[in-house]
Amino acid sequence: MIVNLADYRRQAQRALPTFVFDYVDGGADDERTLMNNRAAFDRWQFVAPMLKDASVRSLAVQLGDTALAAPFLIAPTGYNGMLRYRADQMLAQAAEHAGITYIQSTVSTAALEEIPCSRTGARWFQLYVLKDRQVTVDLLRRVKEMGCTNLVVSVDAVHFGNRERDKRHYRKPMKLSLASYLNVARHPGWVLRTLVPGGMPGFGNLKPYLPPQYRRGVGGATYFAQQMDDSLNWQTLAWIRSLWQGALYVKGILTVEDAKAALALGADGLMLSNHGGRQLDGSVCPLTVLPEIRRACGSTARILIDSGIRRGTDVVKALALGANAVLVGRPMLYAVAAEGEAGVAQAITLLTQEIDRTLAQLGCCSLAELGPHLLCRCEN
Numbered sequence: 001m002i003v004n005l006a007d008y009r010r011q012a013q014r015a016l017p018t019f020v021f022d023y024v025d026g027g028a029d030d031e032r033t034l035m036n037n038r039a040a041f042d043r044w045q046f047v048a049p050m051l052k053d054a055s056v057r058s059l060a061v062q063l064g065d066t067a068l069a070a071p072f073l074i075a076p077t078g079y080n081g082m083l084r085y086r087a088d089q090m091l092a093q094a095a096e097h098a099g100i101t102y103i104q105s106t107v108s109t110a111a112l113e114e115i116p117c118s119r120t121g122a123r124w125f126q127l128y129v130l131k132d133r134q135v136t137v138d139l140l141r142r143v144k145e146m147g148c149t150n151l152v153v154s155v156d157a158v159h160f161g162n163r164e165r166d167k168r169h170y171r172k173p174m175k176l177s178l179a180s181y182l183n184v185a186r187h188p189g190w191v192l193r194t195l196v197p198g199g200m201p202g203f204g205n206l207k208p209y210l211p212p213q214y215r216r217g218v219g220g221a222t223y224f225a226q227q228m229d230d231s232l233n234w235q236t237l238a239w240i241r242s243l244w245q246g247a248l249y250v251k252g253i254l255t256v257e258d259a260k261a262a263l264a265l266g267a268d269g270l271m272l273s274n275h276g277g278r279q280l281d282g283s284v285c286p287l288t289v290l291p292e293i294r295r296a297c298g299s300t301a302r303i304l305i306d307s308g309i310r311r312g313t314d315v316v317k318a319l320a321l322g323a324n325a326v327l328v329g330r331p332m333l334y335a336v337a338a339e340g341e342a343g344v345a346q347a348i349t350l351l352t353q354e355i356d357r358t359l360a361q362l363g364c365c366s367l368a369e370l371g372p373h374l375l376c377r378c379e380n
């Protein structure tokens with residue numbers, strides 16, 4: 001029975017071979033950041049005023065050209081085709097029907113052209129910058145052609161995190177261990193849902209750029225790992241800003257200095273993120289730095305956060321501490337793995353109901369009424 005997002009995690013764990021579940025669920029090194037991302041939310045507790053009429057409520061929020069029915073977006077995640085055939089399309093469709101937004105990753109399984117343009121909302125794309133600048137130029141051309149108006153440049157995955165839970169399933173890079181193959185054999189449902197309809201998933205957006213030797217199987221992953229531009233810097237970001245006329249968000253910011261620099265360079269918004277604990281282990285949690293970054297950047301800066309959001313109360317805490325909206329990563333992936341598009345739709349509904357209930361219990365009719373006065377920081 002599904003009553004909250006954690007139930008989808010349990011269901012996904014049953015539905016997926018362990019190597020796929022660990023790819024999604026795992027973090028870097030000792031997974032301290034992964035754990036702390038949750039603890040950061042527990043450190044804040046609500047101080048709820050009573051006897052306030054909050055019988056009529058709205059969760060709507062506007063981010064530039066994007067109207068959201070509830071204050072969250074589905075975070076960009078790569079290689080979703082491992083969870084289920086057409087998982088990217090399912091995430092996008094469920095988001096569209098719920099009036100929220102799905103951010104498509106550079107390394108999504110579906111190509112940009114395989115996801116229908118949004119009928120109601122604005123479309124978002126997340127960019128990883130590759131060494132071959134012509135690839136970035138061409139990707140941006142396709143992004144624009146496909147009607148995307150919001151670009152998210154991720155800057156925190158230039159050097160890949162050390163994901164040990166992931167590594168243990170491989171005898172060498174991209175070659176599963178015998179134990180993992182046996183484990184796959186114990187998940188025939190996953191094979192039927194994922195591999196039988198479409199074969200081994202690839203990287204739809206990168207296909208046109210893959211040299212012949214990388215076109216088979218998961219060769220795209222090898223190409224991508226080699227092509228990630230590890231010299232990425234502020235000049236590169238300025239170059240992207242000059243190429244892209246739409247709204248630009250920088251994802252992976254965690255310091256006041258970087259936040260100010262990104263805005264000074266012309267970014268329209270920031271995404272405070274530690275990549276869900278998948279990159280630098282021991283990294284600070286976005287929620288912890290959110291209040292000082294909001295103070296430093298002023299009330300008009302557009303600031304989103306992610307990493308560790310699992311409950312409506314988490315979303316409300318982030319908004320009360322200064323976020324305009326949040327991104328939700330893994331829970332939506334567990335939901336699509338467990339129940340496909342219907343699962344994502346249900347996960348969005350559950351989270352929306354939790355946000356709405358929290359708002360009501362805090363005596364607030366709208367998100368604009370949220371603020372730090374509704375929280376106290378406790379160390380226990």
Ligand SMILES: Cc1cc2nc3c(=O)[nH]c(=O)nc-3n(C[C@H](O)[C@H](O)[C@H](O)COP(=O)(O)O)c2cc1C
Nearest residue numbers: 024075076077078105154275276306307308329330
């Ligand atoms: C399986 C997986 C794949 C991801 N792929 C990407 C990606 O392609 N681009 C990106 O910017 N972030 C990626 N992320 C990070 C998410 O966008 C987001 O920052 C993170 O999942 C938020 O943390 P949460 O999962 O705890 O909600 C990925 C995360 C996961 C779990």
